[in-house]
Amino acid sequence: MELYIDAEQAAAELGVSLTTLYTYISRRGIRSQRVPGTKKRQYWKADIDNIRKRKGEKPSPPARDTLQESKLTLVTPEGPYYRGQSAIELSETHTLEDTAALLWDIRRDAVFGPNAAVAPPELRDLYKVFKDVSIADKAIGILPFVERANPRAYDLTHEGLCRTGADLLRWYAAILAGRDVTSSEPLHIQTAALCGGEDEVADLIRRVLVISADHGFGAGTYAVRAVASTGVTPYRSVLAGFAIAPGRRNVLGHRAAIGRLLDELAASSDPQSVIARRMQEGEDLPGFRFPWPYVNGDPRANRSLDDLGRIRGDHPLFVKVMAAFSYAEAELGRHPGHGMVNDLIARVIGLPSREYLYPLGRCAGWVAHSIEQYEAGDVDPPLANYRGQLPKVSELP
Structure with a gap:
């Protein structure tokens, strides 16, 4: 695959004149370098392709399809x-x-x-x-x-x-x-x-x-x-x-933070105040994140809460947490996610950890x-858009 192309190719790729191409170099961040021994310059092709994408055109050569297909x-x-x-x-x-x-x-x-x-x-x-x-x-x-x-x-x-x-x-x-x-x-x-x-x-x-x-x-x-x-x-x-699983950006990685919030709710005589204080002090509400395309709460969490309520609706922790959930929904528009509800279920029924439920499933x-x-077959990785130091022409194969 070509890394650099000349001015005529770049202008043709973008569908612009050479004069317009030269204005793009500074305004749109097209990187270039001089061809040794000449006054000509070559242009980094990935930058050209990125401008084509922003213009709604398909880059050339065609980019690899990175959508993952599944029947599951x-x-x-x-x-x-x-x-x-x-x-x-x-x-x-x-x-x-x-x-x-x-x-x-x-x-x-x-x-x-x-x-x-x-x-x-x-x-x-x-x-x-x-x-x-x-x-x-x-x-x-x-x-x-x-x-x-x-x-x-x-x-x-x-x-x-x-x-x-x-x-x-x-x-x-x-x-x-x-x-x-x-x-x-x-x-x-x-x-x-x-x-x-x-x-x-x-x-x-x-x-x-x-x-x-x-x-x-x-x-x-x-x-x-x-x-x-x-x-x-x-x-x-x-x-x-x-x-x-322990990753800070992963749902399971929030287990410790969710556990601390549930501990606070269990110890409080006013569980709604726990939610209010966290929001007033700019703290996060761990366990209240749920993925797209859910907009009014995670249906899995909602169903599990209903199921838990049928058999343990009078459990003190369940009563307190449900009061906090209702407050978060009414005042903040926040809903508990599937991970939070898994942790609650584990506590109410007496399992030591959420690791006994969600990961097994x-x-x-x-x-x-x-x-x-x-x-x-092999995973088809996406093409990377390199943004680091560019090689010199003489160093290219």
Whole structure:
């Protein structure tokens, strides 16, 4: 690809005269350099293409199409749709295993069988090493050993990838519970056992896991797909999603800030004043961010709040937090996001962390994206618009 073009080419690309081109050099920031041994100059082609874009014309040569195609999830103002089916409606009847099979385009009984994945011999020692770290970091440390202990993980056929996905979900549930073996029990039942195991709590967890399974192309999904395109197993690609979890710009990375806000609300006799004080002092409201195209709150959060209210509507924390949510909506037009509601649910039902809900559900979507991207081939990265120091003509190949 040409890096520089001469004045005549540049003028032709822009559809202007040479005189107009020379005015563009200073007014529009077109970079150029002198051709050694002559009085002529060459012009940086990326700058020419950028001006063409601003004029509504297509650059030449044609830019690579950077839109990522997927058949998995459509995000609408009413919530996500998994392969054309409303995630919120699916949560009424489906389990996470059902939802994973739908996203992975395979029969549930073909991959979620009774066979348990082999535990790595180092597992007990690994639990000790990672005793005081987050669940995400624990998964990052342990899952590569699980992969190595299970040679079938390297079967990259469609069915093989799906079987590995099922093993991965079960291993994440086992890591949550600190168990040495996986279980074929439904994932929501396994999770509910960590906080008492009542049927109504298990059903709430089932619903949350289903609507958390996928949400299109967030940062985690891009990371997972980029790694999957290299031909690794789902164990490795899903680690990319866990790796970005603590990021300050990532929804999961706000967990600590959300936790502090919930602590304040729990300790206050006037939860509305907590919201008012934060706004008066210019502080942020963590957990009140939700993605496009939601304009009146995240439908997933709204549904989960309704579900939680049905079974724990009289819980003191739920009562206080709902008062704060109502105040934030009425006075500030702010609505809680899915992450905030996940954290609230975990506290009200007695789970130690939101990491027990959202990431477990999201693993199903990350595996789906891993499979789709591996089968599609390499990720096609966007063309970069270089803005640094330009090379001299004599240094160009």
